[in-house]
Amino acid sequence: MADPTIQTFCCHRPNTTDSPVNFLMEFHSDLYNTVCVASSLLGIAGAIYQILPRRISSTSNRSFGFSVRGRQIIVWLAVADLMAAMGVFVRSILWIYYKQLVPAFSNELSSVIFCAVSSAWIQFFYTATWFWTLCYALHVRLTLKAQRESTVLYHITAWISPALLTSMGLLILYVPDANCHNINTLSGALTHILPNYCATLLPMFVIMIANPALYCCSTQDVKKNVFLRLGQITQKERSTVDGLKLKFIVTTLTFYMCWLPNLICGVLLWSLWIDLPKTAVIILWYIMAVMNPLQALLNSMVYRRWSEGIEQIYFPCLSRSNPDFISSYSHRNSADPIDLSEDENTSLLQSHDERLPTNRMSINGSSMYT
Numbered sequence: 001m002a003d004p005t006i007q008t009f010c011c012h013r014p015n016t017t018d019s020p021v022n023f024l025m026e027f028h029s030d031l032y033n034t035v036c037v038a039s040s041l042l043g044i045a046g047a048i049y050q051i052l053p054r055r056i057s058s059t060s061n062r063s064f065g066f067s068v069r070g071r072q073i074i075v076w077l078a079v080a081d082l083m084a085a086m087g088v089f090v091r092s093i094l095w096i097y098y099k100q101l102v103p104a105f106s107n108e109l110s111s112v113i114f115c116a117v118s119s120a121w122i123q124f125f126y127t128a129t130w131f132w133t134l135c136y137a138l139h140v141r142l143t144l145k146a147q148r149e150s151t152v153l154y155h156i157t158a159w160i161s162p163a164l165l166t167s168m169g170l171l172i173l174y175v176p177d178a179n180c181h182n183i184n185t186l187s188g189a190l191t192h193i194l195p196n197y198c199a200t201l202l203p204m205f206v207i208m209i210a211n212p213a214l215y216c217c218s219t220q221d222v223k224k225n226v227f228l229r230l231g232q233i234t235q236k237e238r239s240t241v242d243g244l245k246l247k248f249i250v251t252t253l254t255f256y257m258c259w260l261p262n263l264i265c266g267v268l269l270w271s272l273w274i275d276l277p278k279t280a281v282i283i284l285w286y287i288m289a290v291m292n293p294l295q296a297l298l299n300s301m302v303y304r305r306w307s308e309g310i311e312q313i314y315f316p317c318l319s320r321s322n323p324d325f326i327s328s329y330s331h332r333n334s335a336d337p338i339d340l341s342e343d344e345n346t347s348l349l350q351s352h353d354e355r356l357p358t359n360r361m362s363i364n365g366s367s368m369y370t
Contacts, residue, residue, distance in 0.1 A: 002126035010115035036092035043085035046297030050078035077132035081296035084125035127162035169199030215248035
């Protein structure tokens, strides 16, 4: 899981047996790590499913917009999810079977390094998933506004920002001797431990606010574009708008389900440390152990097309020998410029077979806007 507390767990053991941080030893329990293994396997499966190449079903009677840039964002989101879930899986398996790698059992430098490096790996890629979800929400907004986008800027935001945040937070925590458990002063905690919490939780909080705001603005843009185009909103258009709104809500709720426990846990630790409800915190850790890796599986459900028979997984090496696939592929690639421009839209939003009557822009074939 991506939580600053488990990164603190990587520090050398405290000098005293009655240290208030001893309850962190729950992280080394076999039960906790078994939960992490199970949820990370589900996350790996969901991420792989999302990464697999897609094609539009030839059984569909309509031409559905297939987002090039939107699909790329979703794939990179799944790649980051996959790397993070694999990190959780490997770390948990090793902690179950090789206790000498657990800082609670071994105070050797090798256990500290393994814990710190694996935690940094997981933290970096999960932070990248947060930024990719932000890029996706921004992509939806810019698509509806018919504004230009920069793929390079998306990659800079989604990879460089997590690298800077993760490295800064962990360097302050571990340098010079990874003895964060032996900090006994408030000023020491504020200067060595708090920055890592801020580097983790503040971006999460900002994205929790930014994504719903972007989706809310996108919903208003949909309504505005439909009204300006048609001069009225019929039941058909209202149904399309409601479908898009539902997808925005589900996407936002999925992100909150996966990461709100981390935010609550961080707030509890810093606001109630003197009289910490340890049972509640441990319950939150188990919830995070389930929901953080499960994000990849949930994303594979949320970001896919919801209509049946439209999107199909295919393997190019197998499909090349299929004449029907070659024919359909050639037909799609011989489309006119307008059809190609329709492909430059958002793949989250495909949910209806009916489309709004315009030939300018489509949002995944579910509706079209100017």
